[in-house]
Amino acid sequence: MGAACIGYSFSEGSKSLYTSQAPRLATATKWPLTGQSGHLRGMTRPPVHAAPQTSGLQPMPLQHPHMQALKTPESKMRGLLQSASMTSVWVAAAAALGMATACRFFKRAAKTDLAMATAMAVPQSGLYRTDYNVFQEFLASLKAILFFVTNFLVAAPLFVFGMLPLYPICRAFDPHVRRALDRVNWLWATLSSFLFYKVEVVNPENLPAEGVAAMYVANHQSWLDIFAMYSLNRSFKWVSKVSIFYIPITGWAMGLTGHVALRRTDRRSQMQVIKDCMFKMRNGVSMFFFPEGTRSKTGKVGKFQKGAFTIAKKLKTPIVPITVVGTGNIMQPGNEFKMYSHRPGVKLIVHPMIYPGEETTDVELMEQSYDVITASLPADCQ
Numbered sequence: 017m018g019a020a021c022i023g024y025s026f027s028e029g030s031k032s033l034y035t036s037q038a039p040r041l042a043t044a045t046k047w048p049l050t051g052q053s054g055h056l057r058g059m060t061r062p063p064v065h066a067a068p069q070t071s072g073l074q075p076m077p078l079q080h081p082h083m084q085a086l087k088t089p090e091s092k093m094r095g096l097l098q099s100a101s102m103t104s105v106w107v108a109a110a111a112a113l114g115m116a117t118a119c120r121f122f123k124r125a126a127k128t129d130l131a132m133a134t135a136m137a138v139p140q141s142g143l144y145r146t147d148y149n150v151f152q153e154f155l156a157s158l159k160a161i162l163f164f165v166t167n168f169l170v171a172a173p174l175f176v177f178g179m180l181p182l183y184p185i186c187r188a189f190d191p192h193v194r195r196a197l198d199r200v201n202w203l204w205a206t207l208s209s210f211l212f213y214k215v216e217v218v219n220p221e222n223l224p225a226e227g228v229a230a231m232y233v234a235n236h237q238s239w240l241d242i243f244a245m246y247s248l249n250r251s252f253k254w255v256s257k258v259s260i261f262y263i264p265i266t267g268w269a270m271g272l273t274g275h276v277a278l279r280r281t282d283r284r285s286q287m288q289v290i291k292d293c294m295f296k297m298r299n300g301v302s303m304f305f306f307p308e309g310t311r312s313k314t315g316k317v318g319k320f321q322k323g324a325f326t327i328a329k330k331l332k333t334p335i336v337p338i339t340v341v342g343t344g345n346i347m348q349p350g351n352e353f354k355m356y357s358h359r360p361g362v363k364l365i366v367h368p369m370i371y372p373g374e375e376t377t378d379v380e381l382m383e384q385s386y387d388v389i390t391a392s393l394p395a396d397c398q
Contacts, residue, residue: 143315143396144348148356156354159212160347163355167208171265174204183272192299197273198251204269205246213240213346214361215247222366223250224334229297230369231328232336235317235389236306237344239352244343244362245304252302255289255324274301280309286323293327303327307382311349315397317390325381329372337385339365339392365392 148156178200186194209215224230232252234241242254254275261267261277276292279285293303305324312318328335342362347355367388372381390397 144344145356152356153354156356159357160353160355163208163212166211168265170207171204171269174200175265175269178203179269179272192274192296192301193251194274195251197269201269201273202246202249205243209240209243212355213342213358215244216361216363217247218363218365220248220366222336222368223248224302224336224369226250227300228302228334229300230302230334230336231297231324232302232304232338233307233324233385233389234304234338234340234364235393236308236311237315237340237342238311238347238349240343240347240362241306241311241340244340244364245338247364248338248366250302252304253296254304255293258285276303290323290327294331297327297331297333307385312344313349315344317386317393317397320382320386322378322382325378325385329376329378329381332372334369334371335381335385336369337367337388339363339367339389341365341393367392 179197182196182200186196190196232245232248232250234245245252253273254270255278256270256275258277258279261271261275274296276289276296278289297303303324307320307322307324308318309321310318325335327333340362341364342358342360345356345358346362370381370384370388
């Protein structure tokens, strides 16, 4: 009623303004516009189904315009890209932090190795170490993995692009020595190992001249002895157990090069090996034996077998004794998936050649070679 009274008091000039705003006000306050005499003359009630007029006032949207824009495919893709970029930033930051932590870890472990190596610069024992700490064990496992990966990455292309093309040429023009294939083996051993340990050849002047057939014998400490012996820079053939020849790439390469396979528990295989070795040596091929027949588990030199010395005796071939030092400390037998640090590296001590005499027996040649080889090792390894 108060609103109606106020409506009557308006002048004619303001009546039109009041009339234009009346429907909105009435709708908001639910006042009747018609139906009673004297109430807001000249105005009609809007239809029931008509939407109330808002005079330019829009309803509040349910979502922000930017939120509605995210529903389009382009905006979704943009959001995904932004999320991916932020994720990559966090991953890169975490990787950088991990690398920094790893560098500090390896630096500390390297200092520990260096300190222990300095303290053991003149070792009193040649037996394999067992007092490695957790950091050194971890580094040894990592180093062994890197070594085997490097070995495969080097051996595979050399086998495919080196040995396979050279094999028919060697069979035709150099069927016994196969010097070209031996050079591929030397390249494989050198590239696979030079990043991981150093090999020093002591007294290389005691080696026979290139092309002179000889019987090489050495103590056997580790699987790494095979790699180390190629540092002698001489052509020779191994006598190795049959199972090695089935190893992919490495075993296949041994077969192509002409190495001799041995079944250690088969007497007939042992006799056949002696015949094969004698045939090769008569044709100018040098042979390499590990007279122990297996790797030393502790560093002590085991009992020698006389097969190599029997061959040297029958053919009057010079014997080249070699002392291997250090390979067992780097990769211990039965623990090939760990490669420990050994600061002195590997030493191959070449002793003066032993010539079989008319009255010398194969047993005497074996004992003489054993004494020469073990004399360069610490007392507890003899």
